[in-house]
Amino acid sequence: xxxxGCGGRYSDPVLDPKGARNxxxxxxxLWRALAVFxxxxxxxxxxxxxxxxxHYEHPAIGWFVTGVMATWSVVTITGYARPRLRAWxxxxxxxxxxxxxxxxxxxxxxxxxxxRGFATLPAAWIAGPVLAWAISGGRRxxxxxxxxxxxxDQGLRGRITPNSLDGNVLMLLAGIAVGHVxxxxxxxxxxxxxxxxxxxxxxxxxxxxxxxxxxxLQVLALVQRRGTEIGGDAAELGRLAGEQEAALRSLIGTxxxxxxxxxxxxxxxxxxxxxRPLLAAHATATVSLATPAHPVPLPAHAASxxxxxxxxxxxxxxxxxxxDARAWVLxxxxxxxxxxxxxxxxxxxxxxxxPAGRLDEAAAAGRLGVAQSIRGRVRDLGGTVTITSAPGQxxxxxxxxxxxxxx
Amino acid sequence: MTVRVMVVxxxxxxxxxxxxxxxxxxxxxxxxxxxxxxxxxVAAAARPDVVVLDLQLPDLSGVEVIRGLLAAHPxxxxxxxxxxxxxxxxxxxxKAGATGYLLKxxxxxxFLDAVRRTADGDAVFTPGLAGLVLGEYRRLATAAQPAxxxxxxxxxxxxxxxxxxxxxxxxxxxxxxxxxxxxxxxxVQNTLGKLQLHNRVELVRYAIERGxxxxx
Numbered sequence: 356x357x358x359x360g361c362g363g364r365y366s367d368p369v370l371d372p373k374g375a376r377n378x379x380x381x382x383x384x385l386w387r388a389l390a391v392f393x394x395x396x397x398x399x400x401x402x403x404x405x406x407x408x409x410h411y412e413h414p415a416i417g418w419f420v421t422g423v424m425a426t427w428s429v430v431t432i433t434g435y436a437r438p439r440l441r442a443w444x445x446x447x448x449x450x451x452x453x454x455x456x457x458x459x460x461x462x463x464x465x466x467x468x469x470x471r472g473f474a475t476l477p478a479a480w481i482a483g484p485v486l487a488w489a490i491s492g493g494r495r496x497x498x499x500x501x502x503x504x505x506x507x508d509q510g511l512r513g514r515i516t517p518n519s520l521d522g523n524v525l526m527l528l529a530g531i532a533v534g535h536v537x538x539x540x541x542x543x544x545x546x547x548x549x550x551x552x553x554x555x556x557x558x559x560x561x562x563x564x565x566x567x568x569x570x571x572l573q574v575l576a577l578v579q580r581r582g583t584e585i586g587g588d589a590a591e592l593g594r595l596a597g598e599q600e601a602a603l604r605s606l607i608g609t610x611x612x613x614x615x616x617x618x619x620x621x622x623x624x625x626x627x628x629x630x631r632p633l634l635a636a637h638a639t640a641t642v643s644l645a646t647p648a649h650p651v652p653l654p655a656h657a658a659s660x661x662x663x664x665x666x667x668x669x670x671x672x673x674x675x676x677x678x679d680a681r682a683w684v685l686x687x688x689x690x691x692x693x694x695x696x697x698x699x700x701x702x703x704x705x706x707x708x709x710p711a712g713r714l715d716e717a718a719a720a721g722r723l724g725v726a727q728s729i730r731g732r733v734r735d736l737g738g739t740v741t742i743t744s745a746p747g748q749x750x751x752x753x754x755x756x757x758x759x760x761x762x
Numbered sequence: 763m764t765v766r767v768m769v770v771x772x773x774x775x776x777x778x779x780x781x782x783x784x785x786x787x788x789x790x791x792x793x794x795x796x797x798x799x800x801x802x803x804v805a806a807a808a809r810p811d812v813v814v815l816d817l818q819l820p821d822l823s824g825v826e827v828i829r830g831l832l833a834a835h836p837x838x839x840x841x842x843x844x845x846x847x848x849x850x851x852x853x854x855x856x857k858a859g860a861t862g863y864l865l866k867x868x869x870x871x872x873f874l875d876a877v878r879r880t881a882d883g884d885a886v887f888t889p890g891l892a893g894l895v896l897g898e899y900r901r902l903a904t905a906a907q908p909a910x911x912x913x914x915x916x917x918x919x920x921x922x923x924x925x926x927x928x929x930x931x932x933x934x935x936x937x938x939x940x941x942x943x944x945x946x947x948x949x950v951q952n953t954l955g956k957l958q959l960h961n962r963v964e965l966v967r968y969a970i971e972r973g974x975x976x977x978x
Contacts, residue, residue: 565846569818572845573773576866581779584870600867604846645889645927647897648849683889683929687896690904703928748934 381540385490385533386441389483390432396480397428403478412465420456420463420476427452431483441491449484450500454507457481475508482526489534497530568603575600594640601640627652630698633662634684637669641679646686651698653758657736661700661756664732668702668752671729676706676749695757703751708744729754765881768810769794770801770827771843772820776866780814780843780873787874798822802830809835812881815860817844817851824855832859841880843873853894857961861954862886885951892927895953896920902960911963913956922949 404421408414431449434440460475475481481504489497505523575596582593629650638644653661665684672682682704690696729752730740738756745751767789771777774796781791792808795801798819805813813831817824828840841862842855852863862880864873865888876886887895899920902912915923918939925935932946939946 569846570773573776573866576845577776577779579867580870597867600845604865643889643929645891645893645896646849647901648853648894649897649901681929683927685889685893685924685927687893687900687924689900701924701928703930705929745938748930748938751928 381544382490382537385537385540386435389435389486389490392486393428393432393480393483396478396483397424400424400476400478400480404476411463413463416459417463417476420459423452424456424477424480428480428483431487435487441487446484446488446491449487450503453477453481453484454504457504457507479522481508482529485526485530486533489530490537492534493538494531494534497534498527501527501530572600572604575603597640601638601642604638625654625656628655628658630658630661630686630700633658634665634686634700636662637666637684642669642682642684644684644686647688651686651688653698653756657756657758660732660736661698661754664729664754665700665702667729667732668754671752672702672704672706672750676704681705697755697757699753699755701751701753703749705749708746708748708750764788764790765812765877766790766792766808766810767877768792768801768805768808768813770796770798770813770819771816772796772818773816776816783870783874784814784877789877798827798830801827802834805831805838806834810838812877813838813840814877815840815842817842817848817855818846824851824860825858828855828858828860839880839883841876841886849890849894852891853898856891856895856954857898857957859958861951863888863891865890883951884947885954887926887950889927889929892923895957896923896927898957899953911960913960915953915956919949919953922946923953926950 401421404417408417411417427449431445434445456477457475460477463476485497485500485504488500501523504526508523509519578596579593579600582589582591582596585593630653631646631651634644634646669682669684672680682702685699685701685703687699687701688696689699733740733754733756736756738754741753741755743751743753767784769777769781769784769791771780771794777794777796781794784791792810793801793804795804796819798821801813801815802822815824815827815831819827822830824842831838831840839862840855840860841864842852842860843864843866844852845866856863861883862876862885864876864886868876879886896915899913899915903914905912921939922935925938926932930938932943932950935946936943
């Protein structure tokens with residue numbers, strides 16, 4: 356088996372972990388939203404200045420501060436666009452510049468301006484660094500920025516008014532909320548990426564396992580075949596190889612990747628599980644298993660009872676026909692006309708068969724031990740057991756159980 | 763006339779062993795190759811009667827190789843060998859046109875017998891393959907719309923396939939159903955033929971729906 360030839364599948368774009376890493380991080384849209392917010396807030400602040408500058412004590416300085424805000428908006432928008440610059444120097448400067456704009460406001464507006472209830476010069480624009488801190492560092496950092504700016508704002512007004520405090524409280528809430536949402540988004544993204552990487556790794560492992568299994572099976576089959584031909588001790592080796600070959604083949608023939616397959620011992624007993632992997636456990640060098648290629652779903656408890664009944668039937672074969680007797684297991688599922696259907700499992704051996712009449716005789720004498728345990732299990736599932744025997748063609752046990760459509 | 767056989771298997775030890783067995787049994791091994799693409803290229807010139815094909819090749823899937831072989835040399839018959847018996851792979855290969863399937867662990871006599879029967883035009887079924895084919899007919903019947911032309915088995919064909927799946931030989935089946943050996947063979951072959959025909963019809967229908975037939 357040439358393993359080198361199949362490496363290409365790892366570059367599957369959906370599953371490539373590198374691709375997932377390159378895709379946009381969940382913070383990006385938030386940084387872009389912040390840029391839009393800054394420009395909108397700048398527009399609002401400028402409008403307030405344009406409407407009110409006549410009442411200011413220092414209107415020229417007011418316009419100058421507006422200019423600083425415009426310049427700083429451009430600086431931060433271009434700065435935060437680069438992930439590398441989203442660090443303390445820029446975050447700190449952002450807060451300092453904004454705080455400076457807030458601090459000069461009372462002086463620009465003059466006592467009359469502030470007392471007439473004008474907002475500070477930057478108005479809503481002061482939320483910019485709060486949101487930047489929140490996006491970069493979560494809700495605590497957002498809250499810290501909000502508190503620092505609130506101190507600057509309220510401390511310089513001299514007295515705290517409920518009106519102006521409302522704005523600060525909203526700013527604090529915004530800082531906490533945005534910080535929280537950012538953390539959640541980042542964590543969700545990380546979880547998704549881990550899951551994607553895990554899935555890619557699993558696929559790869561499965562693919563490698565298939566190749567290795569195939570190689571191992573080839574060698575086991577070869578040993579079995581040549582060993583049997585050579586005879587003697589080699590024949591014994593061949594027989595052992597054959598047993599392992601059958602065990603491994605039954606393990607991988609049905610078990611891989613079917614949605615309805617699963618461990619019947621876990622979870623809800625009505626959860627549908629595929630009957631085939633459960634029966635595959637019984638397949639050996641002497642027991643052949645024939646199933647459909649698609650899953651045969653049964654409620655978990657029915658599937659495990661059915662598998663146990665088949666196991667009992669096979670034990671019966673070994674008991675009556677010897678350990679080397681061959682047996683064949685056939686699984687069929689047939690849909691009925693309305694929703695329901697039947698699942699039939701037949702177990703046939705190539706033993707001498709049971710002479711006519713002996714079966715009833717044995718049943719009457721209560722000597723059908725194992726057969727009774729089969730009947731019991733299947734009857735509990737609402738099914739039927741038919742035992743037939745043709746002279747020279749072995750004995751056949753047919754287990755049929757009804758099921759309601761599981762879809 | 764000797765039967766011309768081509769062996770396709772990527773496992774050199776296995777390929778040589780099979781070729782030697784065939785040679786000793788009087789078959790003419792016209793080619794032994796390790797890749798599907800190579801097999802398809804060689805088939806037109808080597809004109810084998812039977813291709814013994816490993817289902818797991820490094821370059822092409824079993825279905826691709828079988829389609830390629832049948833296109834390159836239509837009279838060829840394909841006997842699949844597989845070590846792992848991946849069920850869907852086996853079923854797909856049969857639907858694509860393979861007429862026989864054997865596990866690699868089969869004994870030498872069983873294998874040589876399968877090659878002979880494949881060359882004679884018989885379908886070579888393991889019990890496992892019979893189970894897959896039965897399941898596929900039931901799946902098609904369930905999935906089909908009422909007006910659909912999904913292939914169906916006759917009652918007798920179903921009966922024969924079930925007996926094959928339960929490990930009875932053709933001889934035992936003939937005895938049990940009181941028919942000739944040949945009749946049993948024909949029934950088995952019909953089940954395969956209908957499935958392959960349906961598969962070809964589906965492919966053509968798919969091609970027409972996608973407008974692929976207008977491409978020249």
